[in-house]
Amino acid sequence: MADSQSAAVDTPNSKPMIRPADPRFSCGPVKKHPGWTWEGLSEAPLSRTHRAGQAVARIKEAIDRTHALLELPEGYHVGILPGSDTGAMEAAMWSLLGQRGVDVFGWDVFGKRWILDARDELPLDDLRIFETPAGQLPDLAQHDGKRDTVFTLNGTAAGVWVPDLDWIDPAREGLTLCDATSAAFAVDIDWSKIDVLTFSWQKCLGGEAQHGMLVMSPRAIERLNSYKPAWPIPGLLQLHSGGKANMAVYEGSTLNTPSLMCVEDYVSSLKWASRIGGLPELVRRSEANFAALDAWVKQSDWLGYLCEDEAARSPVSVTLKFTDPRIAVMDAEAQWALTKRICSLLERENAALDISMHRQSVPGIRIWCGPTIERDDLAALGPWLDWAWREALDAA
């Protein structure tokens, strides 16, 4: 029997025969791409200045490969910013907003972060906030093309995503600023509806956490060229230079020192993605992963989707709450204790790591289905969840 399998024990709650070959189902940082090795980073231009030709070339390669892999339209620019997705998103908010009214749609821990930024940090005079509790989308029909719109494409913690961008005005005057950190490379994106998009390296492609990626449409660049907010902007969030768009950012001249080790790792994940067939294959892998998990969820009598609306259910970061009537009546503290027991059992068995729901959400389980995960591992996970549930209940 292979090491990754364990013998069945003849008890009412036998351990499943097949164990996921890789138990890393965390929603971020996520599992590295299949075939990842340390040797794959051996060409990193370490101990060189990031302004050296070789280093700039590597940073530019990361930018160019991102542009190609995301199938960005002509005229869109890609930059690498400090501070991961938060850094890229806040640079965009601080550098672009204030020229007109702003709407922020938030339904996730991070969507709510952008609400805090807009409401409590930026001196925005004309602000509308559309906020919902975990598990529900706000009313996107409130979008007004005359205003700037800030939203999250996939709420990683809530397991709720925006299934399409049809609600965005194609002839808008305002800009759309989209946090797509856990959606970029896992779903198709209608770029005609996006002016600014951000993501990090440690989500769909399984890179190292470090920098934030910023995608800018021609209209977003034009906003920088024609408008600079009156408020102070720290250097790390400055997308202007001399009152105009700082175009050097999109040519590999980063605002401060990047990690060339992390750049190399990101390039390695981009190479993997194009080797296997590019964006269509990444999306196909994610969909197949979600289908494998969905088949198990649909027959489960103790876990169900947090998001009631099937269309708004994230197929990438899947959030599941307790549906067993005995648990549904327990208070949150008892449900979190059960969540913890289930997760500890699975970790002890090396069957699943880091699948607890986000601490700011409701008790339950959260499973990543992005493109670096293998479908067979998700298929093998279901019986282990059932096993851990029965064990945890027995101990309760």
Ligand SMILES: Cc1ncc(COP(=O)(O)O)c(C=O)c1O
């Ligand atoms: C939707 C979303 N936005 C933003 C972030 C923050 O990302 P980072 O830690 O890369 O700044 C996360 C992190 O999980 C996220 O899920």
